[in-house]
Amino acid sequence: MRPSILIVDDDEVLRETLFDVFRKKGYEVFSAGTGDETLTVIRRYLVDLILLDMRLPDVDGLDILKKIKELDTEILVIMMTAYSDVQSAVKAMKSGAYDYINKPFELEELQLLVEKGLETKSLINEVRRLHRQHRVEHRDSHIYGVSPQIQYVREMIEMISKTNKTSVLIQGESGTGKELAANAIHFSSKRSAKPLMKINCSAIPDSLLESELFGYEKGAFTDAKTTKKGLFELADGGTVFLDEIGEMKPFLQSKILRVLENQTFMRVGGEREIKVDVRAIAATNRDLEQMVRDGLFRKDLYYRLKVMVVEMPPLRERVEDILLLAKLFVEENNKEYNKDVKGFSEEAKKLLVQYSWPGNVRELKNVIERAMILTDGEYITPKQLPFELKQTEPNCAVKVISDLSDPVLGISLEDMERSHISNVLKRLEWNKSKASKALGISRATLRAKIKRYSLDAI
Ligand SMILES: Nc1ncnc2c1ncn2[C@@H]1O[C@H](COP(=O)(O)OP(=O)(O)OP(=O)(O)O)[C@@H](O)[C@H]1O
Ligand SMILES: [Mg+2]
CATH class of the missing domain: 3.40.50.2300 (Response regulator)
Structure with a gap:
């Protein structure tokens, strides 16, 4: 400006x-x-x-x-x-x-x-x-992982950070690293020296959200004793991160669209047009496309954001990353708590890779931190891991990987069979005749395998 x-x-x-x-x-x-x-x-x-x-x-x-x-x-x-x-x-x-x-x-x-x-x-x-902004640290914006999915995410981000204005939509389940991806885009773009302003659209009541985003003029409402700049103004030259955009009410969605299209807006209660130069990155864990169909999210804004989409893959679909991230968090905690934990016992590794991680990387991070606090030994063992991890069954064959260096060698045929049967049963809601057909075996054989692998104990 x-x-x-x-x-x-x-x-x-x-x-x-x-x-x-x-x-x-x-x-x-x-x-x-x-x-x-x-x-x-x-x-x-x-x-x-x-x-x-x-x-x-x-x-x-x-x-x-x-x-x-x-x-x-x-x-x-x-x-x-x-x-x-x-x-x-x-x-x-x-x-x-x-x-x-x-x-x-x-x-x-x-x-x-x-x-x-x-x-x-x-x-x-x-x-x-x-x-x-002092809490946002640049160096913490690296997205770790070796899976093809996360490599793809890194490539997308690299490409996006070369563009300057294009809006970005980051989608993914909770805890998959959406905010981290937004940091990575901002800090590797030309805008990195300028502010990255963040707002969580679900954490702020609608009435306040508007003035947080666009600021207000003196007298716009009773408490507006003076003018205040909003997020878009403060981010001039930089990036605005709109977290949980799916929660934003339609009247604000249309204002956002206007900023994205013209780079201009007015403060609440104001009449002057303010021009800014910002890139918007929006994130959501909801299915925006469905929300558009249901009339809950504006189609025009959705299409505007959809030009660049980064999908953060759930952790259970990139098992190769689990132990790598777990190790990373161990090292972080070693520094934080002044410990010298070397890693995980074999059984602990197995539990970590088998679990389905509904809370994704955030959950993994928390589990490791907790285990680090509990452990006195050199290695984290199942004892320090929470109950949920010992409850679940691998629901996907590759989950049984326990050797990071070569995932394929970590899976035995038995592991595969057990996991596949378990998956089919779950998918067919334990209808054994359908499952035996799907698996191409007799009901008797299926029963025997269920017993052998103790699948009925799940
Ligand atoms: N690939 C990764 N490498 C290193 N750390 C990661 C990675 N993915 C996520 N994290 C860490 O996991 C935690 C959760 O990530 P983040 O807050 O970005 O997720 P989110 O998708 O925004 O979650 P939510 O939907 O709950 O807001 C953060 O501490 C983040 O640094
Ligand atoms: Mg987040």
């Missing part, structure tokens, strides 16, 4: 001279000759800095300064005062002016003052942003 300057002076010649000077410097420039015009401009446009003449035909410069500050505390105001009027200048500074300059002035002096002011302003914004 180009910085914008408003020049307020009743002297038309001076006004036009300054207008030209600053426009040539690349600023967006507005001008006004009266106090009324001034207020109209700042109500309608986003202004970063105002050069304000102390003497205006309709009002006193100091009064207008107060009104400006009431409307938008963040606008910088530089007062232009008559040489003799030191007292007013002091008053202006006390009322929140950023600085003042005596008339007549050298153009260069004014330009320096403006540049310095805008620089300070952007530094202040930057510091605020860093405060807000």
Whole structure:
């Protein structure tokens, strides 16, 4: 966003001279000759800095300064005062002016003052942003995994991060790494030095969500004592992460669509168009396509987001990653708790790869952390693993992998058979005649195998 300057002076010649000077410097420039015009401009446009003449035909410069500050505390105001009027200048500074300059002035002096002011302003914004964001760490955005599915995800992300504006939709079950993927996209894109602003659409009531996203103007509602910037404004130049977008109400969905299409929006209670440069990344664990069919999600927004989709695969479909991630979390916890756990016992490994991980990587991470706290030994054993892991049956043949280095060698024929029978039975809701047909064996053989593998104990 180009910085914008408003020049307020009743002297038309001076006004036009300054207008030209600053426009040539690349600023967006507005001008006004009266106090009324001034207020109209700042109500309608986003202004970063105002050069304000102390003497205006309709009002006193100091009064207008107060009104400006009431409307938008963040606008910088530089007062232009008559040489003799030191007292007013002091008053202006006390009322929140950023600085003042005596008339007549050298153009260069004014330009320096403006540049310095805008620089300070952007530094202040930057510091605020860093405060807000200090928990997001760049180095934590690596997506680990060796499975073809996760390799594909990494390739997609690499491709997406080369694009600059395209919106992205990240889909996946809970705990599969959607937020991690959003971090990865942002931090490997050209926008990485700019903010990544996140919001969870399901965690905030609808009424607040709108002002969180778009900000509000003073007086937009009772508590709006001053203006506030929303997420899209704060993320200018960077990325907005809209988590759980499926929970967003249709009236906000259409506002989001508008930002994505025009890169403009208005603050709540505002009339001025604000232009931003942001990339939106949305995430959901819901089936948006179905929601569109059910009339719960706007079709146009869905199609807009669908241009780039990243599917985060569930952990149970990429068994190769389980032990690798488990090891990674062991190392993380070793550092955190100052321990020296080496890994897992064979039985523990088996339980980890067999389990279906409904809570995906997040659940795995929690299970490992818990086990690390419980263990005193060098290896984590089934004893430190939660009950659920000992309950389940492998529901997919590859689940029995226990050797990371070569998954195929880790599966015995018996394992395969047991797992396949178990799957078929589950799928057919334990209808044994259907299952025996599907498996191509007699009912008696099926019964025998169920007994042999203790499948009825599941
Ligand atoms: N491939 C991975 N490599 C390393 N860590 C991962 C990986 N996938 C997920 N994680 C970690 O697992 C945890 C859950 O990931 P994340 O919060 O991104 O998931 P999510 O899909 O947003 O979950 P939810 O739907 O519950 O919000 C995080 O701590 C994340 O760092
Ligand atoms: Mg999440």
